[in-house]
Amino acid sequence: DTEVTQTPKHLVMGMTNKKSLKCEQHMGHRAMYWYKQKAKKPPELMFVYSYEKLSINESVPSRFSPECPNSSLLNLHLHALQPEDSALYLCASSQGGLAGGPSRNEQFFGPGTRLTVL
Amino acid sequence: AQSVTQLGSHVSVSEGALVLLRCNYSSSVPPYLFWYVQYPNQGLQLLLKYTTGATLVKGINGFEAEFKKSETSFHLTKPSAHMSDAAEYFCAVSDPQEYGNKLVFGAGTILRVKS
Numbered sequence: 001d002t003e004v005t006q007t008p009k010h011l012v013m014g015m016t017n018k019k020s021l022k023c024e025q026h027m028g029h030r031a032m033y034w035y036k037q038k039a040k041k042p043p044e045l046m047f048v049y050s051y052e053k054l055s056i057n058e059s060v061p062s063r064f065s066p067e068c069p070n071s072s073l074l075n076l077h078l079h080a081l082q083p084e085d086s087a088l089y090l091c092a093s094s095q096g097g098l099a100g101g102p103s104r105n106e107q108f109f110g111p112g113t114r115l116t117v118l
Numbered sequence: 119a120q121s122v123t124q125l126g127s128h129v130s131v132s133e134g135a136l137v138l139l140r141c142n143y144s145s146s147v148p149p150y151l152f153w154y155v156q157y158p159n160q161g162l163q164l165l166l167k168y169t170t171g172a173t174l175v176k177g178i179n180g181f182e183a184e185f186k187k188s189e190t191s192f193h194l195t196k197p198s199a200h201m202s203d204a205a206e207y208f209c210a211v212s213d214p215q216e217y218g219n220k221l222v223f224g225a226g227t228i229l230r231v232k233s
Contacts, residue, residue, distance in 0.1 A: 045221070
């Protein structure tokens with residue numbers, strides 16, 4: 001299985017709602033990532049988990065809360081979002097840790113969740 | 119700090135023509151370089167990557183790229199465009215010495231293929 005899956009595919013939420021995005025991979029990868037991609041822009045890194053521990057938080061507002069319950073699963077909990085948070089949220093995974101190396105740097109991306117905040 | 123510049127936000131070619139998408143990078147150390155493709159409303163798919171070794175890298179779907187250190191470039195080419203190549207292409211750079219495996223993406227180039 002060489003796939004990263006994300007659910008839901010689309011999500012519409014109000015500013016007072018609480019929702020979660022889910023990402024799953026079964027490639028045995030030990031690093032997982034959340035990216036945010038606004039329309040007509042490149043992806044921007046939000047969080048990185050390595051061996052189920054949060055390793056990098058790119059100064060993301062606390063209304064976004066990541067969670068890594070196990071090595072295959074990554075969640076992004078959303079609460080009190082703003083309309084400007086509407087975007088495509090991409091999950092990715094890569095083999096091994098974060099210290100580098102030729103094979104470890106390749107990131108595999110999921111199809112994304114299209115989030116609209118009303 | 120690393121950065122990537124993709125020249126041309128939109129490129130249009132005829133079917134069967136050469137595809138050339140330009141990417142220049144800025145890095146204080148020898149970087150790892152990547153090209154990803156994104157079809158509408160989909161995630162990113164890796165086309166090819168350069169880490170070390172041979173500077174001409176072949177990828178999927180007939181694409182290749184050449185790492186030119188003297189020009190700080192990593193341009194993507196394909197000899198003959200196909201309609202299915204129409205998509206957005208992102209060049210990305212990673213610092214192999216930096217903890218975190220972070221990818222810094224260029225702004226992207228939308229490729230249009232005319233029949």
